[in-house]
Amino acid sequence: MTATLRGASVAHARRALAERFRAAGIESPELDARILTGHALGLDHAGLASAASQQISDLTAAQIERFAVRRVAGEPVARILGEKEFWSLPLTVTHAVLVPRPETETVVELALDLLDRDGARARALRIADLATGSGAILLALLSELPNAHGLGTDIDAEALAVARANAQRLGFAGRATFLAGDYGAPLGGWFDLIVSNPPYVASSDIATLAPEVRDHDPRHALDGGADGLGAYRAIAADTPRLLKQSGYLVIEIGAAQERAVGDLFARAGLAITAARPDLSGITRAMAAKLR
Numbered sequence: 410m411t412a413t414l415r416g417a418s419v420a421h422a423r424r425a426l427a428e429r430f431r432a433a434g435i436e437s438p439e440l441d442a443r444i445l446t447g448h449a450l451g452l453d454h455a456g457l458a459s460a461a462s463q464q465i466s467d468l469t470a471a472q473i474e475r476f477a478v479r480r481v482a483g484e485p486v487a488r489i490l491g492e493k494e495f496w497s498l499p500l501t502v503t504h505a506v507l508v509p510r511p512e513t514e515t516v517v518e519l520a521l522d523l524l525d526r527d528g529a530r531a532r533a534l535r536i537a538d539l540a541t542g543s544g545a546i547l548l549a550l551l552s553e554l555p556n557a558h559g560l561g562t563d564i565d566a567e568a569l570a571v572a573r574a575n576a577q578r579l580g581f582a583g584r585a586t587f588l589a590g591d592y593g594a595p596l597g598g599w600f601d602l603i604v605s606n607p608p609y610v611a612s613s614d615i616a617t618l619a620p621e622v623r624d625h626d627p628r629h630a631l632d633g634g635a636d637g638l639g640a641y642r643a644i645a646a647d648t649p650r651l652l653k654q655s656g657y658l659v660i661e662i663g664a665a666q667e668r669a670v671g672d673l674f675a676r677a678g679l680a681i682t683a684a685r686p687d688l689s690g691i692t693r694a695m696a697a698k699l700r
């Protein structure tokens with residue numbers, strides 16, 4: 410492809426890339442081609458449009474080719490860019506973290522709704538994000554809650570380094586602390602809000618996931634144990650020790666896990682108070698309080 414792109418215009422390079430992605434069966438060929446061509450040139454959407462007739466350099470043609478090979482091999486665009494937008498925040502992602510998903514924004518929305526009902530947005534809230542990964546949920550909440558402080562935990566030290574770098578990059582380092590450990594184990598004291606998007610795929614289902622997920626997200630970010638519910642048991646056990654009586658636990662769940670998670674929370678002394686569907690209509694976020 411480098412040879413065919415040599416001397417090509419920006420618009421031609423973008424169209425050729427889209428064509429190649431379409432032929433490879435990639436779901437969003439135009440969008441992926443636009444993003445990757447823009448990334449190779451250091452241009453955003455508007456910049457790409459205004460540079461449409463300019464000729465690309467050999468260096469850029471080679472860069473586009475490298476991106477094309479990775480994308481055609483199934484690597485998600487966010488992994489090629491090393492960045493993913495979540496709640497309108499640009500987050501760095503590496504091989505150590507799950508690429509934050511749009512449906513996880515449902516957790517942020519439900520948590521903010523509950524705080525709004527209590528008129529609590531401006532309070533000096535204390536938030537815990539268990540299994541924080543890139544820090545996505547915690548940093549989104551800090552962006553909306555000006556007086557909140559948060560603690561994020563993760564079992565993976567490399568993921569925590571990514572979360573710390575994201576907090577620094579976004580200007581939240583003074584309000585976010587990241588600790589290594591098992592869900593709530595490293596934490597103490599009382600929290601107004603505990604959030605989590607833990608691993609929740611049953612171990613035996615991992616082989617059936619889309620290759621973009623199965624082959625690129627870290628296995629320990631997906632694997633929820635034999636029945637997919639291992640993390641919820643740990644979080645349910647931690648919550649009575651960490652959640653204020655007035656506080657909320659807001660978690661992401663997988664498709665069809667609502668009942669099982671509700672049952673195990675009930676056994677741990679938690680009452681489900683709200684649930685929220687994602688854009689596909691699947692119940693994605695659940696909120697609980699201490700009974």
Ligand SMILES: C[S@@+](CC[C@H](N)C(=O)[O-])C[C@H]1O[C@@H](n2cnc3c(N)ncnc32)[C@H](O)[C@@H]1O
Pocket residue numbers: 506507508509510513539540541542543544545546562563564565568590591592605606607608609629630631
């Ligand atoms: C599904 S990812 C979610 C990451 C982030 N919260 C998000 O929504 O993008 C789950 C995270 O759980 C972490 N994890 C796995 N086992 C854990 C454990 N026992 N304790 C804490 N974190 C764990 C993984 O390293 C991964 O970062």
